[in-house]
Amino acid sequence: MISWVWGGLLLVLVVVQIVVIWSIRRHHDPALRVDCKSSIDELMPSLSGLTLGTAVAGNQVEVHENGAFYEVLLARIGAARHSVHFETFLWKDGQLGRRLAQALIERARAQVQVRVLLDAQGSKGVGDEVTRQMREAGCHVKFFHKRALRNLGVLNDRDHRKIAVIDGREAFVGGHCIVDSWLGDAEDHEHFADVSLQLRGPIVHSLQGAFSENWAGETGELFLGDKVFPPLEAAGDILIHAVFAKPENSAPTVKILHHTAICVARKRIWIQNPYFIPEPDAIDAFGDAVRRGVDVRVLMPATSGSDNPMVQHAGHRNFEKLLKCGVRLFEYPHTLLHQKIMTVDGVWSAVGSSNFDDRSFETNDEISLSIADQALAARLDGIFEKYAQRAQEIQLQAWQRRGWAHKLKDNAFYLLNELF
Template structure:
């Protein structure tokens, strides 16, 4: 190739890359940090970087379809769903837990930003290991009479995965209506034929965002939620997917610590609504709001508890980042303590600054991270933020295993648990769901769990952290640079 031809090719690539950069800047104009990272990639990989962006970073415009489905369900709230609607805006409101009044602005935020109705007739069972969760779940599935709706990021083709699918198949043969929705990327190693017998028995199975050429090729915007609703009355939500590793029985020699919840009460209605919104979007099944359908999926629930709950969802179908905003409001409302457990800590500026500000107000801020990672590159980005915490007096603990629990707790009264990690991906790129619990007794259980984990964890000191070798420091710097994409 002659020099002039080579120069011509270089100029064409250069101009094409400028065009790609401008397109990326326009698409990511609301998220400048994300745009800067992609521009860096495109400078290192001209044109090819833009192709990578289309696969990993492209906005797929979810808003219209999901917004319509949500609006249809919201129109049914007053007629079928809301058994208890409190006049939250009234300063005379009386809560069953008297301390809740001190955090009424968190409740108002969730109502205004997410239409998250507050209910106080709930009861919660909390699990810190997979064996207990699956024992309860299997018993509830066996006792199901009418409907079982399941949504998971990961359903493994392993012992517990096949056991649950086989059990669902049995229930489908008995006439129970079964819907299973799972994320294709999260369950990329799970063959669809695993569900063949369930489908033949009458069960419905669907993938969320299947990756197909010409329709959807983005690896972003995954459904990270874990929701089960049985007979419209029992709900499960939390950090555990369906897989042997959650019982520490997988081939991976990695001790797994997680948290999951079983809920009964009116808040189950809203887990059901989130599931159905995702189901109708992914399955293309025609929505039906017939009275018979609604009464089956949203049956009357007799009050069994007294715990206050709001169910909050967030995802790329909205730019409000509802769960992150609620976390920041919790942090700013704390008066004494803030305890956080998260497997990944890759915060954006506002979230990190809210923690630093709380620490400067002499609030006891403690963050627990895993000592053993499941993804090394992501873990390097997570540990790169430890110094940003230590400098402000925030205590950081490393749990001796892989800590997958997602919990934020303030004072002795309010906590949030669910699927949301303290990272940019969970805040903005994935579909997530958390419950916000307003109850001192339940919060005390969560504090005990945190302190029990803390007793076996390592407290990070500045001396230990500063003793990192140069190799680790370089890897942390590189991974942090690309952390908005992780």
């Protein structure tokens, strides 16, 4: 009898500890409201201020699609003279991973400071041999939130960012992962589509700071000096701010950015995202936008093209409500569309690592770039149109007639969507 009592008390203690840890780590999720009549390209100071950053002018942006991105990345790493900082969520051993590792190893042997930050969960398949070779060559390789007692309260918090910073003078941000499936040109189900940006100009300091945030958190090291934060002159004429902060007593800034952009749109919102599971307040904001006359379209992979069909089924749960709101939904069946892009009114873009779901907006460490540039928005809208031509637009009446098994999957997987 006594053992049962002690066992019951122990169970209660464990449950209480779990609840306490969850409540401490849980981010606040307020219902966001926006009342503004200005156009989004006039609101960059407001957008950057609300997201705890500063918009900086004088930047240059180049768009890189699909597997061609890696040739540019590897070439720029190979040209590094002082430092290479690389951060990613997903790295699996393979042809691409070994090429990247060799590029980093070569730079480390040339006395370049190489720092590599990998998410411990997403990059668990990087390979012990690859990790050992990089470390033996002098690369500093660290894993974000490894499974350990000291990380018990943050094991669900993952580093989903994709950042590379070369000599503190140029940077790459986007959706590309280090997996062989990202090679090629999205020509079939085995080769994925993605978009990343190459940046030069003062914005690179912000991206170096974003890398430093998690690097310092894992290692305690603060790097300084002109080799990592050099004086940066204007390289172009594009206004950008980086969004990545997760304040403890407010919504994460990537959520604030995307929600605000939806609320101030006046002409159109075009979204490309692989995992589109908007929260109820976002669905309401989309509906309000349509009633203002905004053309709202979302392009995503179908279950046949996705690398995780469960996520697509979870997203399906909200399709009927979105369609009734007037949102146009397009599913691409041929391969995974992994780009994370939103354009507004043909003048503003958000590009980065963030999915359009609870996990990215509430839990993960993410990075998005808020960019005011008409030419870039047109380029990104062109990518949308290219894939939309081969996509299937979902029609409300046909969607309502889908089978009971499909509906059951949609509702079941929606309950688990924050775990994906």
